[in-house]
Amino acid sequence: MHLLGFGLLLLLWQEYPVFCGSSGWTFKHPQTIYAWEGACVWIPCTYKNQEEQMLLDNFTLYHNPEYDKDIKEFKGTVLYKKTDNSESFSYQNRVKKAEENCTLSINPVNIEDSGKLGMRVTWGGKKEKGDQEKADKWMEDLYLNVSKTPFPPELQLLPSEIKESELVTATCLLHFSCFEYDIQLHWSLEELDLASPTIENFTSLSTDNIFTKSMLKFKPLWTHHGKTLSCRVLHSSKVLSEKTVQLDVKHRPKLKIEVNPREAIVMKGDFVNMTCQVTSSNPEHRSISWLKNGIPMKEKQPTLTLPKVTKEKQGIYFCQASNAVGLGKSAEVNLQVLYAPEPSTVQIHPSPAKEGKSVELICVSLANPPAKNYTWHHNGDKILEETEEKFQISSVSLEHAGRYSCLAENIYGHGQSGQGAELDVQYPPKKVTVVIQNSTPIREGDNVKLFCEYHSSNPNVTRFYWSLGSSWNQIFTQVWFYKVSWDTPPITCKACNEWCSESSSVNLDVQYAPRDVKVLQTTPSSEIRAGNRVVLQCDFSQSRPKEVQFFWKKNGSLLQEGRELVFNSISPEDAGNYSCSINNSIGETMSEIRRLQVLYAPRRLRVSFTPGDRVMEGRKAALTCESDANPPVVHYTWFDWNNQDLQYNGRTLRLEPLQIEHSGSYRCQVSNRLGTGESPPSTLTVYYSPESLGRRAAIGIGSCLGIVILAIWGMKFQQHRKRARSRQGAQENSSSQSFFVQNKKVRRAPLSEGPHSLGCYNPVIEDSISYAALRFPEMDAPRTGDAGTSEMQGPLANNNDTVTYSVVQKRHVGDYENVVPDLSEDEGIHYSELVQFGVGERSRVHEDVDYVTLKQ
Numbered sequence: 001m002h003l004l005g006f007g008l009l010l011l012l013w014q015e016y017p018v019f020c021g022s023s024g025w026t027f028k029h030p031q032t033i034y035a036w037e038g039a040c041v042w043i044p045c046t047y048k049n050q051e052e053q054m055l056l057d058n059f060t061l062y063h064n065p066e067y068d069k070d071i072k073e074f075k076g077t078v079l080y081k082k083t084d085n086s087e088s089f090s091y092q093n094r095v096k097k098a099e100e101n102c103t104l105s106i107n108p109v110n111i112e113d114s115g116k117l118g119m120r121v122t123w124g125g126k127k128e129k130g131d132q133e134k135a136d137k138w139m140e141d142l143y144l145n146v147s148k149t150p151f152p153p154e155l156q157l158l159p160s161e162i163k164e165s166e167l168v169t170a171t172c173l174l175h176f177s178c179f180e181y182d183i184q185l186h187w188s189l190e191e192l193d194l195a196s197p198t199i200e201n202f203t204s205l206s207t208d209n210i211f212t213k214s215m216l217k218f219k220p221l222w223t224h225h226g227k228t229l230s231c232r233v234l235h236s237s238k239v240l241s242e243k244t245v246q247l248d249v250k251h252r253p254k255l256k257i258e259v260n261p262r263e264a265i266v267m268k269g270d271f272v273n274m275t276c277q278v279t280s281s282n283p284e285h286r287s288i289s290w291l292k293n294g295i296p297m298k299e300k301q302p303t304l305t306l307p308k309v310t311k312e313k314q315g316i317y318f319c320q321a322s323n324a325v326g327l328g329k330s331a332e333v334n335l336q337v338l339y340a341p342e343p344s345t346v347q348i349h350p351s352p353a354k355e356g357k358s359v360e361l362i363c364v365s366l367a368n369p370p371a372k373n374y375t376w377h378h379n380g381d382k383i384l385e386e387t388e389e390k391f392q393i394s395s396v397s398l399e400h401a402g403r404y405s406c407l408a409e410n411i412y413g414h415g416q417s418g419q420g421a422e423l424d425v426q427y428p429p430k431k432v433t434v435v436i437q438n439s440t441p442i443r444e445g446d447n448v449k450l451f452c453e454y455h456s457s458n459p460n461v462t463r464f465y466w467s468l469g470s471s472w473n474q475i476f477t478q479v480w481f482y483k484v485s486w487d488t489p490p491i492t493c494k495a496c497n498e499w500c501s502e503s504s505s506v507n508l509d510v511q512y513a514p515r516d517v518k519v520l521q522t523t524p525s526s527e528i529r530a531g532n533r534v535v536l537q538c539d540f541s542q543s544r545p546k547e548v549q550f551f552w553k554k555n556g557s558l559l560q561e562g563r564e565l566v567f568n569s570i571s572p573e574d575a576g577n578y579s580c581s582i583n584n585s586i587g588e589t590m591s592e593i594r595r596l597q598v599l600y601a602p603r604r605l606r607v608s609f610t611p612g613d614r615v616m617e618g619r620k621a622a623l624t625c626e627s628d629a630n631p632p633v634v635h636y637t638w639f640d641w642n643n644q645d646l647q648y649n650g651r652t653l654r655l656e657p658l659q660i661e662h663s664g665s666y667r668c669q670v671s672n673r674l675g676t677g678e679s680p681p682s683t684l685t686v687y688y689s690p691e692s693l694g695r696r697a698a699i700g701i702g703s704c705l706g707i708v709i710l711a712i713w714g715m716k717f718q719q720h721r722k723r724a725r726s727r728q729g730a731q732e733n734s735s736s737q738s739f740f741v742q743n744k745k746v747r748r749a750p751l752s753e754g755p756h757s758l759g760c761y762n763p764v765i766e767d768s769i770s771y772a773a774l775r776f777p778e779m780d781a782p783r784t785g786d787a788g789t790s791e792m793q794g795p796l797a798n799n800n801d802t803v804t805y806s807v808v809q810k811r812h813v814g815d816y817e818n819v820v821p822d823l824s825e826d827e828g829i830h831y832s833e834l835v836q837f838g839v840g841e842r843s844r845v846h847e848d849v850d851y852v853t854l855k856q
């Protein structure tokens with residue numbers, strides 16, 4: 001149409017000079033009109049003149065007009081003519097013209113009508129202002145191309161390269177349209193239908209162009225490749241013409257996979273082949289490759305051969321190939337290999353299992369189709385109740401431990417039972433005990449070896465813990481306790497693998513000597529006085545074994561056995577350090593020393609003289625009051641022979657200078673808070689000094705002494721003789737008095753002077769004075785107070801062993817007498833010693849003494 005439009009413009013431009021100078025006429029119509037024999041043409045046409053009021057006079061349509069210069073008129077076949085008087089002529093009655101415009105129609109149109117058509121138009125001007133008739137003429141050309149047969153439409157595809165599934169627009173264009181000749185454009189695709197096409201029809205019959213058009217929009221499939229698309233021109237269902245185009249659809253390779261056997265289910269060991277065929281590819285494909293389960297295989301050939309399939313060949317296969325458009329894949333083939341169950345394995349979850357927990361056993365045996373029937377074995381024995389693939393033991397115990405195996409079965413047979421699996425049932429150590437290795441009872445201080453033993457354990461015990469009462473220490477299975485104490489607490493051990501088990505606690509039962517031994521004074525509760533009943537008890541806190549023996553010791557030496565030490569009447573001599581000891585089979589424990597004090601009134605009183613009981617006047621003498629008391633005496637009272645209190649309270653009474661009048665017997669009296677004691681009187685003799693002698697008349701006093709001695713001696717001697725005859729019987733009692741007499745001459749009777757009770761003598765009367773000292777063995781002082789009987793035993797016992805003797809000794813008189821006796825002429829002097837028991841100390845002074853020994 002553009003071309004036509006352009007041609008019109010060109011024509012107008014060419015025509016323009018023709019009408020140069022005349023008023024402008026504008027015609028609009030298609031330049032060339034196409035049609036075919038038997039159809040019709042419709043020529044839309046409009047014209048326009050600048051000047052108004054111009055009326056069309058005559059209209060003539062020429063076929064191939066020629067201008068005749070001679071007559072200055074066009075010549076040719078007139079197809080149509082109309083004059084202003086409304087006369088009209090239509091060639092063969094085929095041509096028609098619209099009233100208002102120059103639109104023409106020729107129906108039917110013949111091939112002879114082809115050629116140039118010329119429209120000769122004349123107008124008559126208005127006869128206004130009368131002068132000159134105004135007129136105008138115009139010749140308008142157009143071309144008519146009538147073919148003998150209907151011509152085909154134009155067919156165009158956009159885009160020019162078609163890809164599968166991409167939208168394509170096909171345009172079918174026919175340069176023809178006529179109201180009176182109905183045509184349709186019909187699309188068809190060889191052998192195939194178009195999937196959801198959209199078709200748009202257009203018809204144009206305008207001054208600009210004339211056409212009939214149909215647009216087909218579709219997405220081609222790869223199968224459309226090579227097929228022909230045709231656009232047919234139909235008139236009254238009759239095909240007038242058509243235009244075809246072969247579709248070139250670019251697409252990925254299209255592959256076809258074939259399996260032999262077709263169902264792709266084979267028995268193990270069968271032969272399988274697969275072929276891959278490229279059914280279509282535009283452009284040409286490159287090489288084929290195979291994939292199994294999505295993983296590329298090595299094979300590049302179109303045929304994949306699996307000579308003896310195994311279960312590993314099972315899977316999903318496909319092949320693929322690519323070209324410039326992309327990658328094409330074949331359909332998938334799921335190759336299934338059927339086989340009897342394979343040797344089974346057993347899975348145990350969890351493994352190892354703790355006793356009491358739940359365990360699941362699974363029989364794993366590959367098979368296709370999957371195994372249906374299962375047989376379970378435990379340690380070779382069939383488990384009748386289990387026929388499933390898996391089963392549970394809700395609370396596993398030791399009896400479940402062992403080897404499990406299973407047999408699986410499907411329609412192709414049963415597999416072998418494989419190795420199976422071991423169910424390892426684990427548990428904490430069982431029956432943990434502490435074992436004491438020592439065979440004999442354990443004694444305090446022993447070294448003890450203990451074992452932590454257990455009955456069984458799975459897994460093995462890895463560590464042991466020991467507890468002495470509270471905290472735990474990791475040690476070994478055996479443990480030494482060195483020098484166990486008597487109060488070792490109970491011992492517990494733990495044996496542990498993954499878990500720990502504790503033993504019950506074990507008492508070592510340590511044996512020990514009695515503990516906390518002490519002396520208790522049960523009676524009296526306070527101080528002890530002589531004569532009291534005293535009970536001491538030996539006490540202890542504990543002892544193992546319980547059998548004990550008690551021993552008492554006084555001052556270190558064994559006293560007696562028994563728990564209690566009883567003094568019915570205690571004496572001062574019982575005072576001392578006491579201790580008790582308790583023993584059992586393990587040992588002996590000694591108490592601390594208990595010091596027993598006995599309080600008693602004064603006893604054993606005696607007055608002693610220093611230097612002696614015979615002192616010369618003018619010298620000095622000290623009198624001491626000796627006593628035994630607890631608590632000790634502090635207060636002394638002295639009495640003379642007249643029972644007169646000497647008003648002196650000290651222990652030692654000093655007389656200085658001595659006078660004859662001091663002679664006499666003295667005694668003392670003492671007391672403590674327990675009582676009072678009095679000594680026997682003791683006599684002090686004061687004799688004259690030589691000076692005094694001169695003043696005194698010598699009176700035979702000495703004879704007095706001699707008589708007295710003789711009298712006593714005679715009596716005593718006879719007594720001894722009797723005893724000698726009766727031998728031992730008298731020994732004990734005769735201790736008290738023995739004496740000796742030695743006398744040369746007795747010149748004088750003893751002078752008896754007042755209170756001088758025990759013997760008297762006249763010391764120096766003559767130069768030949770003989771004298772004798774008579775001394776009595778010491779006797780116990782008379783007691784006062786409450787000295788007990790037991791107190792008496794001590795001295796008695798001593799007396800049995802000792803000697804009582806008396807010595808008559810010739811005294812030196814030189815110290816106070818200037819007449820010294822001649823010792824060498826002492827032959828006349830007889831000493832005698834009476835030894836009563838033959839044993840004992842002798843007098844310390846032996847020299848110049850003659851003895852007479854009388855043995856009994």
Ligand SMILES: *[C@@H]1O[C@H](CO)[C@@H](O)[C@H](O)[C@H]1NC(C)=O
Nearest residue numbers: 044045046098099100101103
């Ligand atoms: C010409 O006039 C007819 C009426 O006489 C009208 O139907 C037609 O559309 C006109 N053609 C053009 C091209 O204007």
Ligand SMILES: *[C@@H]1O[C@H](CO)[C@@H](O)[C@H](O)[C@H]1NC(C)=O
Nearest residue numbers: 034114115144145146147151
């Ligand atoms: C008519 O049209 C056809 C196709 O367009 C063309 O080949 C032919 O030459 C034309 N005939 C004339 C006489 O112009």
Ligand SMILES: *[C@@H]1O[C@H](CO)[C@@H](O)[C@H](O)[C@H]1NC(C)=O
Nearest residue numbers: 184185186187199200201214
């Ligand atoms: C276009 O024309 C065809 C016949 O040529 C007809 O079958 C189709 O329905 C028309 N489409 C539309 C949208 O008019």
Ligand SMILES: *[C@@H]1O[C@H](CO)[C@@H](O)[C@H](O)[C@H]1NC(C)=O
Nearest residue numbers: 260271272273274275303305
């Ligand atoms: C595939 O197997 C079939 C049937 O067994 C056989 O006919 C065919 O030749 C085999 N193809 C190839 C490529 O081996």
Ligand SMILES: *[C@@H]1O[C@H](CO)[C@@H](O)[C@H](O)[C@H]1NC(C)=O
Nearest residue numbers: 372373374387409410411413
């Ligand atoms: C498998 O079990 C089913 C049902 O328990 C039984 O009928 C069938 O015989 C068993 N198959 C074999 C091969 O034992």
Ligand SMILES: *[C@@H]1O[C@H](CO)[C@@H](O)[C@H](O)[C@H]1NC(C)=O
Nearest residue numbers: 456457458459460461462497
């Ligand atoms: C467990 O103890 C036993 C006996 O002592 C021994 O034979 C075995 O090897 C031990 N097992 C392990 C895993 O240590």
Ligand SMILES: *[C@@H]1O[C@H](CO)[C@@H](O)[C@H](O)[C@H]1NC(C)=O
Nearest residue numbers: 554555556573574575576577
């Ligand atoms: C106690 O023993 C010591 C030494 O063995 C001894 O000297 C002392 O006289 C004893 N005393 C008594 C009261 O037995």
Ligand SMILES: *[C@@H]1O[C@H](CO)[C@@H](O)[C@H](O)[C@H]1NC(C)=O
Nearest residue numbers: 555556576577578593594595
């Ligand atoms: C008794 O024991 C005391 C200490 O407790 C000690 O001083 C004293 O000498 C002991 N007496 C004897 C006689 O052993």
Ligand SMILES: *[C@@H]1O[C@H](CO)[C@@H](O)[C@H](O)[C@H]1NC(C)=O
Nearest residue numbers: 547548549583584585586588
């Ligand atoms: C206590 O010791 C003595 C002497 O050692 C022994 O004979 C006696 O059996 C012991 N007593 C006990 C209860 O073991």
Ligand SMILES: CC(=O)N[C@H]1CO[C@H](CO)[C@@H](O)[C@@H]1O
Nearest residue numbers: 057058083084122123124135
């Ligand atoms: C102007 C013009 O040429 N008019 C002519 C129209 O046609 C009639 C009859 O054919 C002629 O007489 C007119 O002269």
